[in-house]
Amino acid sequence: MTQAFRLAAGGAIDRSHRLAFEFDGLRYEGCLGDTLASALLANGVHLVARSFKYHRPRGIFAAGSEEPNALVQLARGHRTEPNVPATMVELFDGLVAASQNRWPSLDVDVGALAGTLSRFLPAGFYYKTFMWPATAKAWLGYERFIRAAAGMGRAAIEPDPDRYEHQYAHCDVLIVGGGPAGLAAARAAASSGVRLIVCDEGPHFGGSLVGESASIDGVDASAWIDGTVAALAANPDVTLLPRTTAFGCYDGNMVGLLERATDHMSAPPAFAPRRRLWKIRARAIVLATGAHERAIAYANNDLPGTMLAGAARTYVRRYAVQPGTRAVVFTTNDSAYATALALQDAGVAVAGIVDARAEAEIAGSLPRRARAAGLPIDADSVVVGARGGKRVASVDVRSASRTRRLDCDLVCVSGGWSPVLNLFSQARGTLRYDEALAAFLPESSSSVLPAGAANGRFGLAAALSDGHSAGLRAATGGAASRLSAPQTEREASGAPRTLWSVTSKRGAKRFVDLQDDVTADDIALAAREGYTSVEHLKRYTTLGMGPDQGKTGNLIGLALLAEATGRTIPQVGTTTFRPPYTPVTMGAFPGQESGAHVEPTRYSAMHDWHVEHGAGFVNAGLWRRPHSYPRAGESPEDAANREAKNVRANVGVVDVSTLGKIELQGRDVAEFLNRIYANRWDTLAVGRCRYGLMLREDGIVLDDGTTSQLASTHYLMTTTTVNAVKVMQHLERALQLDWPELEVYVTSVTEQWAAAALSGPKARDVLQRLVDIDVSNAAFPFLAVGECRVRAPDGTIPARLLRMSYSGELAYEIHVPADAGRAMWEAVIAAGEPFGLMPYGTEAMTTLRIEKGHIVVGAEADGRTTADDLGLGNLVNAAKWCIGKPLLERPALKAADRWQLVGLTALDGAPMPRAAKIVVDPDRAAPNPMLGHVTSWCWSPNLDAWIALALLARGRERHGQVLWAVSPLADAKVRVKIGPACFIDPQGERLRV
């Protein structure tokens, strides 16, 4: 019979709206408004899980996010998500869920053998064994089994197809929690006209009030909730965020929240995000986060059918479900009596209310009503143990005079209430322990105001009034208001008693942390062995380390530790509250900034042309750069060789837009350049450029580039692609902090200018057809710079022309405004056609510069080399100070055996091994002393040889020597001849034609 345990009336569910769902392959029916947990209970399904370590049968324990047992695998199409608490799943039509961590089935689970071996598996057992045999890999063998048994649900195999988004908001007041305290706070804050955001974990506001009957300001609870929410929703300064969990409080009063936007829909709209990560900065935060009920550790307190008393009441009142047929209530406080009355209303037989308090302490209004209703109460009694297999069948109750057995299929436990203070603590609020309430209460915080049960003010009347005043304080700082708090009848309640556990016979399992299967005996063992700090307790026993963060059991654990070590609870303290409060879907954190967007991609203005002409691409930092332009049937390597050869034979053009470009203007630029570059700049003439070497503060080479003087107070600096951002910050810092007296203005123009380098003996022929100035050798010699216009089909393009060469051939850099980049490039291609011009990419560019011995930051200048190491020592001008000069004098930077830049030529026709190390004897046993290593290497089509640049100890003394370049990773070794780091045109004649 479907929904056999659904009550005929009552609850906040819609009986007319039936939903079909599946659990472990069986079909069931529920109603709109159910969670998966309440729907399962309505169908009488109590066995929903097997515990993590012992594979004990488990049922639904709670009604909210603190649920420790009922974690399910949710599947929707090929989306699958493990470890979802069934209590937090809004039922929708077609939902498919399965239990986890059991094989072959929930009913018959082989893992239950672990339960029979549980004697040998106390907390920390794995530290005491698995050390045999005595080999390095012994543990790997055991690990295979342990890892297969560990873990709860299964990760998906398919990529997650869903969208996640980020949302930012600012507000005056953020209220976390939409129960009675939160709604009272919101009502009060809204009345002061502030910008307000109210969030709640659940789909509807009202919290613990939903489904309850109570009278607030003269109306029924549900009417009060509806009216309050409607007024807030109608207020344009209020944002309501249901289904939204605040998971973390961060510096600067920023709160992270996760909104479950579409999980409750069986057919979510396309393009709607599945989850939304909110980042809200609030001037003040009210935490109306309520309290979690605690269990009590008695023997077998984990049988299915055992649940928190408040949860049982919620299932009756809110979800109109009978959680059982015959119940025992075990409590230390008054709140569980409301559960007993609710169960009675629902037609559940109440076999007994077992109250640990003495008769005289059971005097509050709820127990009085229970007595008047004829419910049996056992004062001064405790449940010593439960019995049952896959469902609780009976409990043993010990009173002063006797012990008796009560048959039952539902046990409702209440050990007390712990205010939910995770966010409070994350916001650096301090806690103090209250003996009477047996709970940690908030003490003080600057920006976060707890309210209601979170503030230790229990009961509806207290929640309303405390929420009201917190809302006013948050909104106005405590100014008087004419609005009064919502009124309700105050219930008289008796004091609770503190009871953490009930002693039982040895070997019986009294669970403290249901999720990680931590028992009271484990706590005692930890204390016995000396793991007596609360953090040691947590790590040794794994108390509170599961997804539920130990919400219903942590306090019991640390109380038992206190007892075992003769300390008070405040002396033991709590472990640090770590975000997130409840587990947050990973996809929500990066939002859209994952996959292809995990980092931005930077493209040159000519990118589309490269794509259209068949270029292959490489990543150079964040940039995409053409590697080469293979023709049909050509490999990328062949293409690069063809391109490199063509540059030296005819002419080529390469896109160099990615180079950093910085404009420096002002009266003192030359002086500034003198300080930040190793070489000298006040001798540079207008219309000329110069290679520049920049050092770090410790004397090591930082960056290189060229700087041109365009006019007397106007310079253009280029940097390497990879250091463009860093150099810009370096210049700004020096100017703003060290030398503000210098008149220099710097502007980054990397993206504003597109640039191409035209290189080869025919470069002038091509250029003269393109530009409107005289580029003869006399008019525009090597290192000249100037302005010109480039002829393009649609008109002329203003350009800067720099005659400098990276390839070692006659070469020019053409810089144009980026919007005109493609037009310039196409004009160059067209003008070069009669001269055999080919575009070339980074691979050919690398070959050419290796042939010339030009260093690259990141390869030769590896962050450990000095200018002298690189053969550029003469660039460090002796007559002036520059950044880095003082520390260049340190002994190790002047040592004779430093690794110096050399060129290598492979002998015997064998390829140069990639990233090779240089040794004397390749077959010597390890450790084989390394004299140096290859920094850059290539096949040189212009020399028909394998060549490389390398750093080698005493390199400049070794010219002519033959050593070995080896790569054990590639099983390669080659003889190499050491020589100068320039293989073509060492006099630089080709540059100057």
Place this chain on the structure above:
Amino acid sequence: MLLIPCPWCGPRAQSEFTYGGDATVVRPPADASEAAWVAFVYLRDNPAGPHDELWQHSAGCRRWFRVRRDTRTHTILANARPGAPLPGDEA
């Protein structure tokens, strides 16, 4: 997420800034001893408490400025433009 108070733009999220380290290390004069230069480049107080440090508003006005922040709690205690004193600095 920290809110860094830029003296020109006001408090902005830390993601708009670049950190520049200890602000109390001052570049020695060019003729200072090697030991002074080594200390400038390498040695740091690294206090657990108020720390005078440099930040650049790199995604905003690109100005460098000083902030006094408690390195234990991230509480920002003061800020100052270059050349202006932080509370307690000798004038």
Place this chain on the structure above:
Amino acid sequence: MKYSIFSLARNALFHHERWPLAWRSPTPKPRYDAIIVGGGGHGLATAYYLAKEHGLADIAVLEKGYLGGGNTGRNTTIVRSNYHLDPNAHFYEMSLKLWEGLSRELNFNVMYSPRGVLNLCHSPADIDAAMRRGNAMRLNGIDAEFLSREEIARRIPNLDCSREARFPVLGGLLQPRGGTARHDAVAWGYARAADARGVDLIQQCEVTGIRVENGAIAGVETTRGFVATEKVGLAVAGHSSRLAAMAGIRLPIESHTLQALVSDPVKPVLDTVVTSGAVHFYISQSDKGELVMGGDLDFCNAYSQRGNLPIIEHVIGACLALFPSFGRLKVMRTWGGVCDMTMDGSPIIARLPVKGLTMTGGWCYGGFKATPASGWLHAYTIVRGEPHPLNAAFTLERFGRGETIDEKGAGPTPWAH
């Protein structure tokens, strides 16, 4: 009592009520031959080797909180020796060799799991750097292999090795003997073994001052009184600057927060430790089933053991770019630690300029794997009064001399290493 399957079974018969204390909680004596400040892995290892290798009995470890509560208890558990520069390569390899026998040595299962550490390469420059490092490793006798894209795809099927990825996997450097170990177990194992050899482990005892007389150590002021000694070894990475300042010494160190996080536990889905320099990210799966991951520092001097959201977003963004199927897993817990970031990214295991004072620190974010060798060599340095060849390069003076050991080549910017 020796730990073994037999003692476990025997104790099970007595309901585990007869296990002895793993370590004592003695009151501090007024004087010791040597005091180690810092009861994390490095301090406890130092104390253990002082007792075991050098026969020192009269030693105390002073820990301000609980043993292993600093970075030892909050790292991402990676163990490896895949370094490029000789001093680092030899040091970490010594450490790895100690890891291989550590459980037996300590009679405590530290769960050293050599499942392989793979550094992904996403560009030709990455490959060059990785191969250069791998070749150096091999020439130094350390295991390293270069895997192709296809081999990686076979080994780690849920890693996105497609050519369309933002940072496509082009290959990777694998150290097969690298892997993970259980961080708490290392602290507890060294603690128990040191205690068994008579070392006094004193928790809740914070050093508040170092007394120096005539340029030599005379003792330490603590929250539990003054304790006299002539030898003090600092093992407080994260707080090295503060302790060194008590002896009037400035260090080339800045403290920075490093965050890490775990997912909820799932069935086995990743068997290798995977790192990526391009997206600043590393990930492994614990024996409990949680994915453990981390990335960059939080980027400003901090002594805070928690960080902020931007780094978490970036770390997970990197994770999902590499492992797109992990998007529906959940972040269960985030936390942070305080790292001693040095001016060259390499540690300091050396004598300090006060007679009798030594330190092991400056571990940046890589201290966990160094634990055994750090303790061993720190103990040697304390007893011999001079470094061992394996830590001779890791001096404080190297910065002034220009003998920095800079793996990344990032220079004197601590947070860049």
